[in-house]
Amino acid sequence: MHVAFIAAFALLGGALRGFNLLLILAGLLVGILILQWRLARRIAEVVRVQRLEPPEAFAGTPFAIGMVVQNTSRWLPAWLVMLHDSVTPAVASNGRQAATATSGVGFVPAGSQRSCRYQCRIARRGRYRLGPTLLSTGFPLGLSTARRQVLTEPIDLYVYPRLLQLEPRWERLLESRTGGLAVTAKRSGISEGDFYGLREWQNGDSQRWIHWRTTARLDELAVRQFEQQRRHEICLVVDASWGPEPAANTEPAANTRDAGDVPEADETSQQALERAIELAATLLVKLTQAPTNRVTLVVAGRRTETMVVTGAGVSIQRAMRALAEVEAAPRGELVAALSAGIELTGSDRPIAVLSPTAADPWRLRSAELDLHAEQLDLRWLDVTSPPIQNLVRGDASDAAT
C-alpha cells in the first residue's frame, strides 16, 4: 500500500509539474505492482496441493502432517509457496478456537513437485478437523499476496489418549487375583508356540520336539523349547464419569445423560478421568500387541460403546478413536455398561473397571448383576489409588521429549 501511494504521488507530481523523472519513477512502480500481482496470482493458480494421510497422533506427542506441492506449469517456477492449514477441534469448547499451522516450500521447479510438512503437538485427545488449507505466496517482492483455498474438504484427525509407561510388573497383575487385574491364562492346546531354544530331553516331552542334529552332535537327546503363548481375554470398562455421589437411598440415575445435568468438573477430577482413559488406552495397546489376546472394551461415557478389540489395525484404531472421543457423563450406574461387556465377553471372563473414583456399590447394584455375582470376576481399578499410581511410571511421551 505504501508503494501504491508513493506511485500515485509521483504520478500526480510529475503530471502537474512536468517532472518527467517522477513520471518514469511512477511508471516503474506501477509496472512493479502490476507484475507482482500477476506473478503471485499465477503461481497460486498453477500450484496443486495434496495432503498425505495424517499419521497416528497421541496427545502431547509431536506428529508430522505432510503435504505435496506440485507445480503444474511448464515454464513458470513457483517460489515461496506457503500453506496455512486450519486445525479445529471437532467439538467446540471454550478456549479452543481454530488454529493455523503454517508450512511451505521455497522453490518448486516447473513441472515438478516438492513435499513440505509441519509438526504438531496437541495437548488434548479428541477429534479434530484439518483444513481447509490456504495457499499463499508473496513472490517476488511481497507487495501483494496471492491466496487461494486448496484442500477445501476438511479431514478428520484423531488424537488418541496419551500412552503411559507402566512398570514391568503390570503383567503380573494380569495373573494375580488379589488387588489387581485378574487374567485367565489359557494354554493354547494345539500350537506349541514360538521356537525359543534347545534343552535336554525331559519326561513328558513330545518326540516331535527332538532336534536330531544337535542330539547327534551332543550324543544326548536335545529338544526344541517353545515359548508358550498365553491368551488373555479380558473386559475393560472405562468409567468416564464425574460428579457428586448420588444421595443415600436414591437410585443412581440410569439415563441421566443430559448436558445440563453434568456438573462442572474440577481439575483433579478431570485429571483423574483422563488418567483412567489413558490407562485404558495403554492397556489396550499392550494387550493387543500379542495377536492371541482378545479384549472387550466398554466405554461408559455420555454414550456407551462396546467393541471387541483384536490385534488387527482396524480394530485397534476403532477402539482408540472411541477412547479419543469419549465424553464424560454424570456419575451414574454402570450396570448397563457392565451387562454389555458381559454379554460380549462372557460372565466367566475377568472384568476390569478403570475409574477415576473409588468403587461405589450403589453404582453396581442391580438384580441382573446379582445373578452373576458368584461367577463375576470384577476388579475395580481406581486410578487415584496408590497401587495403580505406583504402576504408572510416567507418560510415554516424557522419555521421548
Add this chain to the structure above:
Amino acid sequence: MQRLEALLRIHFALLAALGGLILGFSDDSGSLSVIAVASALFAYVFVDTLRLISLPPVMAYIAMGAIAAYCISDFVPPSPASDRQLLAVAKLLVLVQAVLMLQTKTRRTFEQIGIFSLLEIVVAAVFNHTLSFAMLLLPIAALGVSAMVLLQAYSDAGPLLPAGRAVWRENGWWSGPARGKRNSAAWLEVQSPATIHSLSDVVSRLPLAAVFSFAPAALLVALVFFYALPRTTESDAMGLGGMAQVGFSDTVELNQVGRLQQNKSVVMRVKLRQADNGQAYHLSRPLYLRGKTLERYDFRGDSGRWQSSILWQGMDNRRLPRQFHPQRSTDQLFYDQVNVEIALQPLSTRTAFSIPPYHRIGETPGVRHSVDRWLLSRSGSALDAGQSRVTYRFGTHAFRNGMQTSLLRAFGTERIPRTVRWSEPSERWWRRTEQYRFESHRLPELGRSAEAVVTSMSADSQHPYAIAHRLNQFVASEAGLRYTLDLSFPHVEGMDPVEEFFTTNRAGHCQYFASALALMLRSQGIASRLVVGYKTSEYSPYGEHYVVRQSHAHVWVEALIEADQLPPEQLVYGQPDHGPIWLRLDPTPGINDNDQGQVTQAFDYAQGIWETWLVDMDQGQQQALWGESAADRPLSSMMDGAAQGLKWLAAGRLGEGALAGGALAGGNWFSVPAAAAGIGATVVLMLLLRIRLPGRWWTRRRRRADRTVGAEPQLDFFAELCRLLEPLGIRRRTSETPREFVEGAARRAAELGALDTAQPMHTLTQRYYAIRFGNHSPTTAERSDVRAALQRIRASIDHRGKSPERGGESSERGGESSASVIPSRTKPGSETTS
C-alpha cells in the same frame, strides 16, 4: 536463516547509502550524502555485525521527533514551495533513516528503511535531472528488488523460527514457542523446521531469479507508461535543483569570457548534416558559433567594457530569412548546403547561437532572427530560457569543403524596412558611428602600432581587406603577445586595459586580443565589432555532433568591408551579391584545445540521450514521436530503416553495406535498431525453444546421460525414503540396487550434514529385501522399526548442519514409540487429493 538475516542487513545498508548518494544533487545537499553513507556504514559495522550498540525503540522515537521539529523550522514562515523546503524534506528523510539504521533490525525496521529509500529517490527525481540520477537508479533498483525478495522470504520464515534460544530435542521438536503468535494456541503447538530449511536453501537464488524475471518486464511497462501518458504541461528540464548556465548578455566586460573558459559544462550540441542526404558533415577547421555582437567600447572607464548597440526598429524578432538561391546554378558548386541542429542548454539569457549565413528550413518556433547582426535569440522570456532546453534547426551556406567561410554579407534575403533606410541620410545607411569610434588619447600605443604596420605595407596593397588581414597577423603573431587565462597582473590606474594589455602585460586571453585588433582597425578607419560566441572542434563520434562547452567560449573580430573594397579574387558564394561584407578575423594565437577523452564523450552522449528521450519529453515531443509524418517520427524512421535493411538482407545484399551504418545505424559506430532487434529475437528464441542458461543445461544433460532417476519403489516405506532424500539431490538410478543406493545415499547425506542416517537406512534396506525378495510379512515390531527409522532419517535431514543442544532430560526414547503402535491399515504416504 542467519545467512538470510546477514544478507538483509547488508542489502538495506547499501540501500540507505545509495539513497543518500542519489540526493547529492547540489552543494547544499552534498552533506546529506555524507551523513547517509556514514550512518549506513557505522550501523552495519557496530549495530548489525559487532552488535556493540543499538538504539532502543523509545529513544529512536524521541530522536525522530526531534529531527522532525528541526526540519520543520525550514517551513517557517510559510512560503511557496522552494528549494529550501524540499531540501528540508530531503534532510528529514536522511536523518530519520539514519536513526532507523541504528536500531536492531527487524522485519518492520527493514520495511521502513526500504520505504525511506524510495522516498529519497522520489525527492531526488525532483531535484536531480542529470544522468547521475539514472546511473544511481539502476543499481538501487536492482538492489531494491533483491532486498525486497529476501525480505519476503524472511517474512515467511520469521514466524516459524523459535523465539529466543531453542533447545532441540532428538525427535526434532524444540522447546519453547515460535516467534509467530499465529502458529500457537493454548491447545496446539506447531513447528516447521523443514519449511525453514526449504526457505533458507533458496536464499542464494532468490535475488537473481527476481531480478531477471522481473526487471525487464517492469522496465518495459514503465517505458510504455511513460511514453504513452498524455502530457498536459511543459517539461521541467532543470528540476528544482538545477541552475541555468551563464549566457551572453548585451554587455561584456573584459575577464568575463576568461572566467567562462574555466568551466567544462556542456552548453550545446551541434549536429551538421548534408542537406541532400542527411549524412554527417565533418569540418577540417574549428567551428565558429555566433552569439552576440558588441559594437560600443567604453573608452571612459578602465573596465574594458563592450556593449551591443541598439537595433533599429523592425530589425529584431524576425523570422529566419529564406534560403538564398543563386542565379547561376553552377555557383552551388562553390558552397555546401548544410543543415544545422542545435540542442541548447538552459542559459541565463535569451541568446541563441548561429552559423551565418543561415536560412530557415521548415518552422523554427524556438528562435528569432536579428537583421544586420545575424544573431538568433530564443523566443519567450529570459526566465523560460533559463528553465528549459531548446532544439532548433536552420540551413546554412557557411561551409565549403569542411571549412567555414570568413566572409559574411551584412544582409541576407530578408527585406530591410524602408523606415530603416530612410532614417540614415547616407546611401551607406548601414554604417554605424560607434563601429568607427576610436579615441587615440586613450590608446596611443595601439594607434601608433597600427599606423606603423599599415605604413610598412606597399601602397597598392593598402586597401581595407589587406589592412585587416595584415593587422590580424600582426596581433596574432608579430606583436609579441602571449595567450594566458591567468590575469593576476597588477593594474595601472588610469590606463585603458587594452592599452595595458598591448604595452605592459603583453599577455591575455581572446577577449584582449580581439579588443586590440578591433581598436587597431578602427584607428585605420575600418569599422569593426567584436563577436562573442563559441569556437569548438570537439567532435563526438557517438552522437555525430560537435560538443560545445563553456570552455570553448571565444571572442573574435569582424571588420566591415564595402562591396567595392573587396578584392576581385575574393568571391562570396551562397549569399546575395550586394551589400557590405563582414570579414571574420581571429587574432588569438592557436591554443591546444584538447578534446575530451572517450569516456567523457560517451558520458556526454548518454547525457544527451537522457535529456532528449526522458527529461525533456513533453507534449510536443510525444506528438513528434507518434506523429503522422515519418520524418517527424524518430521511432518510425528507425523501424523503416530496419525494414529496409531486412529487405536488403532478403535480397542477398549483405556485402553492400546494407546493414552496416546507413539504413539501420544511427551512426557508424552503433546501431540501436539492430541491437534492439537482436535482443528481441534472442528473447523470442529463448521462449520458444526454452533454452536454459549453460549451468542448468549442463545439469539437465548430465541427468539425461545418467538415464534419469529410477522408478518409484514398490514398497511404500522405501518410496518414502526416496522422497525424503530427493531435496538433498540424492536420487536412485535404475542401475542401482537398493543396497548400493543406500550406501551412497548415507555417504552423501553425511557430507551434507545429515548425520545419523546410515543405521536407519540399513534397517530399511534389510526390511526391503526381506519383504520384497524373502516373501516375508512384517510383524508389528518390524513395522514399528520401519517407522522409527523413517522418523530418524527425517529428523536428521531437517536438522542437518545444526548442532542440537541436548536437553537435560534423558535422550533415550521411551518404551513406547507412540507413533508406531498401531499396525498400518493403509499404505504410508497415501494421499488425499485436493
